[in-house]
Amino acid sequence: MGNLPSVCAASVVPVTSEGVIDCEALLEHCKWLLENGCDGVVLFGTTGEAPSFGMRERKETLEFLVSSGIAADRLIVGTGCCSVADTALLSLHALESGCAGVLVHPPYFFRPASDSGVFQFFVELINTLGDAARDVIFYHFPEATGAPINADVISRLIERFPDVFVGIKDSTGSLDNMVSLVRKFPTLQVFSGDDDLLWPLLEVGGHGAITATANLTPNLLAQVRAEWSTNSAEVQEAQDLLVRLWSETLLKFPISEAVKDIISSISGEEGWRTLRPPLTPLPEARREQLLEMLAPLTSHLPAGLGKGIRE
Template identity: 35%
Template structure:
């Protein structure tokens, strides 16, 4: 049985910039908890409302359930407030997604980001709906505390979220599903989602050049990979879409994304973190990703310097 939308529900969705955290690794490729916490503190000191762990940018599916649970616990132990943490709990196996979601909710995090099923392809809308229902219904007594954001990134998952899926899930769980993160990187698709759902849900985009357009349509923030090292620029794009500086900010981001197109994205983003922090450990990635070679890092460094980007310039 469904219930009508709660008019106060949309206001519970997050606002501001919640960077899609890169995950720093030690030499043995285990998570560097101290460095991750320090990175979070630096981002929040620069105005970020919260942080998002283990999404695509954070190589989330490359880590085990135990590693992901421990990382969230370590963040809180190192002084990151639980309600300023978003967790991507997506796994290929639904019982693991449910377990991570329950762990995150019981830890008191702001909310959870969940992909559709991402191993089997050619999945029907009903199959996608059933996956979300399995997790949501499985929360039991923890369900009232769950704030869930649907995550659409079909170029990675091979499985998208249709309007039918979104509308059906929203009608079934009006107090649970707060928003949609659209990382399809297609402006027309994001606008279509805003026109269809922004009345009852907050639609966020992961593609930073589209942030001003979505800000004009009511989007209140972003989960952004570039925000790992330029959070103020990303924030201005969505919160000040018509400011005088916005066109130049947007053009700068478009140019940067174009420059990074010559590299594998996550290793390149980690390369920028290594460059700005002076900590080469940021270069490490989990297989199947491959870290930048010394020559690639040197080329990236020259690219970023020639671009005129520095850690203080955001």
């Protein structure tokens, strides 16, 4: 329990022109991520357009990846939904498949969600999972969900279920909040959702990162994770590149759309631009702006990105 990977890509999910998940392309992408620095992949997170995919296809996609050779203990599955029932269904499937953990955000429809409502959602989830409940990672992304997971809620849940909750991903972009989580909850493994904050988070005892940029530069994140304490010129360069790619480039665009556009441009595979509604590809002018900003950084991306998608 709690043996979580530390450098994780919040994987994009390739979709065919018919709107079907391209499982073969996703398989190749996961292999590429794990071969180039990631020790884990998060499936169906925000970057992976999770709310746009149905229960059956999310389960079948996970089953395909595992049966095709992706080690289940390298996978963390985003399972948060608007209902406890759906969240429990996906969580139980992932945990019974042997996945390293499940990443769960509070419901995102009724806003603002109260602390008592968020607490009760997680209580009902864990009670529904019963003996299968393990390795649950909080997903704190109030900008997207409308529901923060505040410290009081975390404390109450850990006290009630001390062997179930093992980590938290913080996607607020606030280093102060991440540091506070590390200090208040020593039993939780804290992940940054922002590439540039991995290094300072590690300095205070944080665990790792779950990021969109890892779809592109898993090598740089792995280098920072492994070598930050050396403070070498090489690791400082890796950190600088992550700052430029994340803070100065990707954050200026819608993330899922931008990452897919970059993969499409690097690979030459137009099919990577397809998204599941309601998301749509970047307008051409914005795409050109993104690729112009990216151009100085492309030499730092590992070879082989994005190959194998079906048009």
